[in-house]
Amino acid sequence: MFGLCVAGAYAQTNDLTEQYRSAADRLIDAALADTEGYAKLTYLCDRIGKRLSGSQSLDQAVSWSVEQMKRDGLKNVAALPVKVSHWVRGRESAKIVAPLERPLRMLGLGMSVGTPAEGISAEVVVVSGIEQLAQLSREQVKGKIVLFNAVYKGYGPTVVNRTAGASRAAALGAVAVLVRSITPLAVQLPHTGALTYQEGVPRIPAAAITIEDALLIERLSQNGVPVKVHLEMAAHEEPDADSANVIGEIPGRELPQEVVVLGGHLDSWDVGQGAQDDGSGILASLEAVALIKKLGLQPRRTIRVVFWVNEENGGKGGEAYRQWVGDKLSNQVAAIEMDGGAERPLGFGFGNFGGRRGQTGAAPDADSMATLKQIGKLLERIGAGEITPGGGGSDIGPLTREGVPGLSPRTVAAHYFDWHHTEADTLDKVDLDDFRKNIAGLAVMSYVLADMPGRLR
């Protein structure tokens, strides 16, 4: 009945909790004492560093990742080729030129086009967000630079100004876009991130500026005197580059064709060290699997760790993985993506973004939730056992949209968006003890999901 037995069979009792207590405790103890995971993260951050798709350092990171997985004794280690977008920032700068001159601290948005070599100088129209822009007429926007000065109201609700702002403004005739950095913390730190151009609308350059500078422009604008900004960006796309998803496995002892997949993304933005985003995710995942291996725990099903590539500006790694799985999708028994940083973990979110097997927006399966809560109990001793609806991520999106049960670790998320996509996403932001707890959570969750008699649905 293996592989057919549903989670519900375990919901009424705490079978799983009892059955896996000993293995879980060993994994947690090992994770809490682990030094290898953080050592790997240190190497990735300090020696390889930032690793945007198409960069040499990403190539280096791919080779290094293959080596690490082999050194940890994983099987079927491979770099699965993926063509990735190759966006290059180039030289860039911005300044206020009227009614006074002030430099602006900026970072062009990922995938933005550049300006002409001589730059763009234009008057700024300040809006509080895409909603307010929608109330403006073409006459009010045409030929202008639109500043989206949106107050941070959580990442999801605010980031739409960054992703969609350029095309919304261009549709009204704007020549460029500035976006207030998507963060709650004002410390003169610009936050980059990708935009998405809408088909059929002119592509205009777009850059993030700091909260401070966005507020300055807003204040100057309120005096009735036009504020003019000069923007220069050499950003451009080069032909797609060769890269790879890196995978490694502990083959299952009974059902090796069935796979619990876990991981994060190997690429990062071209600023900082990609420490929390997502060095912490890939290396907590790898270390979780390495510890399972080291403790001699060979699960019933295969556990596969995946370092997806090109998450930040293209999502090609997640798509390529889905294609590589091909018609064996039903063998993907669960997918866990860690891409929210390694702050203190609280538990896991569980859900199916896009709905299960075509049912969009379906609530998580109740029996599966009950099963996960039994597993969660094993993580209560480190405060990481809470199971809540809603989970997933962009790399496992192509799987979960087709019905693969998706999970993601949930943390306190106290500071993640202070550093996200900035020069400040560096190793020091990853606390060793929190990182270890994340390893523990991933190890216990992936091991039990891979070993338990039944499957989530």
Added chain:
Amino acid sequence: MFGLCVAGAYAQTNDLTEQYRSAADRLIDAALADTEGYAKLTYLCDRIGKRLSGSQSLDQAVSWSVEQMKRDGLKNVAALPVKVSHWVRGRESAKIVAPLERPLRMLGLGMSVGTPAEGISAEVVVVSGIEQLAQLSREQVKGKIVLFNAVYKGYGPTVVNRTAGASRAAALGAVAVLVRSITPLAVQLPHTGALTYQEGVPRIPAAAITIEDALLIERLSQNGVPVKVHLEMAAHEEPDADSANVIGEIPGRELPQEVVVLGGHLDSWDVGQGAQDDGSGILASLEAVALIKKLGLQPRRTIRVVFWVNEENGGKGGEAYRQWVGDKLSNQVAAIEMDGGAERPLGFGFGNFGGRRGQTGAAPDADSMATLKQIGKLLERIGAGEITPGGGGSDIGPLTREGVPGLSPRTVAAHYFDWHHTEADTLDKVDLDDFRKNIAGLAVMSYVLADMPGRLR
């Protein structure tokens, strides 16, 4: 008995609290509704901006300050000439050049000498602070760049690495110094600030780097491979420049020769806007006095607002003010310096840095403390009435060292050192409501001190 009556006469009763309740409430109400003070601060920050001693923008700030005091109806408005140090940052950069290449985010320390035009390249010796440096031999330090990687333990205990580090390292033969920024918050933001060279020791260049970069250098150093840094700084001093302390008064109605002086410093570092440090201090002080004037409260003694100059890198304004007072020091009945930012005020610190009338380190006078506590009660409704020992500041230091009773507002100080001496010290950091409460505190304190029958001692 005016001017002779001591504070102790009021200590047993709450005479002052009762007597000044109505005036204090009017001042507080006016301050809490005030818009002029913040409008002035906005102008100073956005239109004049940063204003280092010797800069054109400081000249502009002096003229503007004179205008503001006149517009507020103050008397005896004057710009009292002061020769100020004229340090110029010039172009500067730093990078790790071995065992790998990484740019360093840096700000030369104020008053530092520059490097030769070709820069300085040398191996880095990392120490946890001046204490650890003292344990090193000349052989270990000679020809090296010393990095003071001191963990922030409050500003006072940590800043000594910035002020004294260069000469301590030079005495052991170091060729340059890097100082981890003096701040609790790691967000890739370098914090500048002045150093002091010791006489008789070679002057070597010194720069602040970010917490992140200091930690990176420390980690790289721990691998036994020498870390090498290249530093270029064009910093230099030009001949002292002409500047001024700006003063204005409400002349006392009975004892105009006796003066309560309050203010902060007009100059700032050459980064950010000098918003909290110390735009907030001077403009809260001015607005406090403007409101006293506007409400028609003419105190018994003179209230004088002073915008001292050159606090950040020379202290020439505070010294010049002391000289200008001359042999009339006993007429300075109290000095209030606000130079800790306008976060939510809690009360005032009271003390005599350097001791009273030659007695160094004396505890605050008990009768005066009792008097101040009566005044503090008037500020309880805004949570700003706590009177604690310890207060003063560097601009009033030349007064308090000779016995003038010194006070300084005390705030929650939750974030001041996150922004201090950085590009992030901008207007948005000053909360309007907190700023208004600071105005209220200064208005009530200075008015009662100037009007009450007795004096502090």
